Amino acid sequence: MSHRHRIALIHATRVAIDPIEAAAGAIWPDAETVTILEEGLSADRAKTDALSPDLSDRIMGLAKYADGMGADGVLFTCSAFGGAIEDAAAALSIPVLKPNEAMFEAALAHGPRVVLVYTFAPAAPGMMDEFHALAKKHGREARISSVYCGGALDALRAGDAGRHDQLIAETVQGITDADVILLAQFSMASAAPLARLGTTTPILTSPESAITKIKHIIETSDIGDTECC
Numbered sequence: 001m002s003h004r005h006r007i008a009l010i011h012a013t014r015v016a017i018d019p020i021e022a023a024a025g026a027i028w029p030d031a032e033t034v035t036i037l038e039e040g041l042s043a044d045r046a047k048t049d050a051l052s053p054d055l056s057d058r059i060m061g062l063a064k065y066a067d068g069m070g071a072d073g074v075l076f077t078c079s080a081f082g083g084a085i086e087d088a089a090a091a092l093s094i095p096v097l098k099p100n101e102a103m104f105e106a107a108l109a110h111g112p113r114v115v116l117v118y119t120f121a122p123a124a125p126g127m128m129d130e131f132h133a134l135a136k137k138h139g140r141e142a143r144i145s146s147v148y149c150g151g152a153l154d155a156l157r158a159g160d161a162g163r164h165d166q167l168i169a170e171t172v173q174g175i176t177d178a179d180v181i182l183l184a185q186f187s188m189a190s191a192a193p194l195a196r197l198g199t200t201t202p203i204l205t206s207p208e209s210a211i212t213k214i215k216h217i218i219e220t221s222d223i224g225d226t227e228c229c
Contacts, residue, residue, distance in 0.1 A: 004030065004031070004032050005028075005030070005031045005032065005072045005073070005218055006031070006032045006033075006034060006069075006070055006071050006072055007024065007028075007031050007032070007033050007034070007071060007072065007073050007074075007075060007214060007218075008033075008034050008036055008066035008069070008071035008073070008074045008075070009021070009024075009033055009034065009035050009036065009075050009077060010036045010038070010062050010063070010066065010074060010075070010076045010077065011035065011036065011037045011038070011077050011078065012038060012039065012041035012042040012045070012077075012078035012080070012081070013039060013042045013078065013120075013157075013187065014037055014039065015153070015156050015157060015187040016077040016078065016185065016186040016187045017035055017037070017077075019186045019187060019189040019190065019205075019207045020033075020075070020077050020186050020207045020210070020211070021033060021035070022207070023189075023207035023208045023210070023211045024211050026208075027208060027211045027212055027215065028211055028215045031215070034066075034069065034071065036062060036065070036066060038058070038062060041055065041058060041059075041078065041081070042078060042080070042120070045078075045080045045081070045122050046120075046121070046122055048122075051080075051081060051083055051084055051126070055081065055084060056081075056083070056084035056087060059076070059081050059084035059085060059087075059088055060084065060087060060088050060091065062088075063076075063085075063088035063089075063091070063092055063096055064088075064091075064092070067092050067093075067094055071094060072094060072095075072218050073094055073095040073096070073097070073214045073217065073218050074088075074092070074094065074095065074096040074097065075096075075097045075099070075210055075211075075214055076096070076097065076098060076099055077099050077186045077206075077210075078099065078123075078185075078186075079098075079099050079100055079118075079120070079123035079126065079127050079184055079185055079206075080120065080122045080123045080126060081126075082098055082126040082127070082129070082130050083126065085097075085098045086098070095214060095217045095218065095221075097210060097213065097214055097217075098130065099185075099186060099206050099210060100127060100130065100131075100182075100184070100206050100210075101130075101134070101210070101213065102206075102209035102210050102212060102213035103182060103204050103205065103206045103209040103210070104130065104131050104134045104182075105134065105138075105209075105213075106204055106209055107131075107142075107180050107182055107204055108134070108135060108138060108140050108142060110179045110180035110202055111142075111179025111180060112140075112141055112142045112143060112179065113142075113143065113177060113178050113179040113180075114131065114142055114143065114144040114145075114178065114179065114180055114181075114182065115144070115145050115146070115147060115175050115177075115178040115180075115181050115182070116128065116131075116144055116145070116146040116147070116181075116182045116184050117146075117147050117149055117168065117171055117172060117175075117181060117182065117183055117184060117188070118146060118147075118148060118149065118184035118185065118188075119148075119149050119150075119152040119153040119156075119164075119168070119184070119185060119187070119188060120153055120184070120185055121148065123184055123185060124146045124148070124184065127146075127184055128144050128146060131144045132144070146184075147171055147174075147175065149167055149168050149171040150167075151163075151167055152164045152167040152168050152171075152188075152191075153185075153187065155167065156187060161190060164190070164191065165190055165191035165194045165195075166194065168183065168188060168191035168194075168195055169191060169194040169195040169197070169198055170198075172195040172198060172199055172201075172203065173195075173198040173199060175199070175201065178201050179201070179202075180201065180202045180203075180204060181195075181199070181201050181202070181203045181204070182203075182204050182205075183195070183203065183204070183205045183206070184206075185206070186205075186206050186207050186210075188205065189205040189206065189207050189208075192205050
């Protein structure tokens with residue numbers, strides 16, 4: 001029987017679970033996804049301006065836990081822990097991805113004017129830093145600005161997905177100077193269809209891009225291992 005790849009999906013909020021599992025089911029149905037939820041991460045991150053050593057240690061611990069349970073790759077779905085996820089990626093031998101790496105790479109192909117729409121306030125500074133670092137790495141001239149969509153995440157957590165999506169769509173309609181619009185959190189993906197009705201600017205979301213990238217990394221590694229043997 002062929003090996004079924006196990007992907008650990010690590011969440012800091014439960015509203016990110018459905019979007020990434022839907023993307024995984026559509027793009028890589030043969031993979032086994034394992035959900036790991038630690039809601040204290042988002043609650044504690046919201047209380048601090050910077051990523052604390054304690055939070056970084058917890059991110060590392062979660063990544064090592066996923067490695068210990070036999071995961072072939074790890075995907076974090078919260079955008080507020082970029083530096084800690086990078087440290088975990090450097091420490092483990094399996095792929096460990098930040099939530100928005102793949103989306104940022106796709107955004108660079110659309111043009112230099114990038115607008116990030118976000119609903120979780122602590123996420124934006126780190127994401128913008130990550131985008132600038134990626135643009136520099138690829139030698140691309142790009143500028144990113146951010147727009148906060150207040151109330152949307154609270155609506156989603158209260159079970160009002162329609163209100164969540166409507167608020168994001170209204171925010172997107174007000175953006176007129178962009179080559180591409182990014183919906184920052186995984187939990188925002190449900191708003192993309194409605195938001196796209198109100199703008200001709202391309203809108204990118206994280207879940208599909210992230211699953212596509214980790215699938216490519218792992219399957220490419222499989223090919224390399226086969227060739228070596």
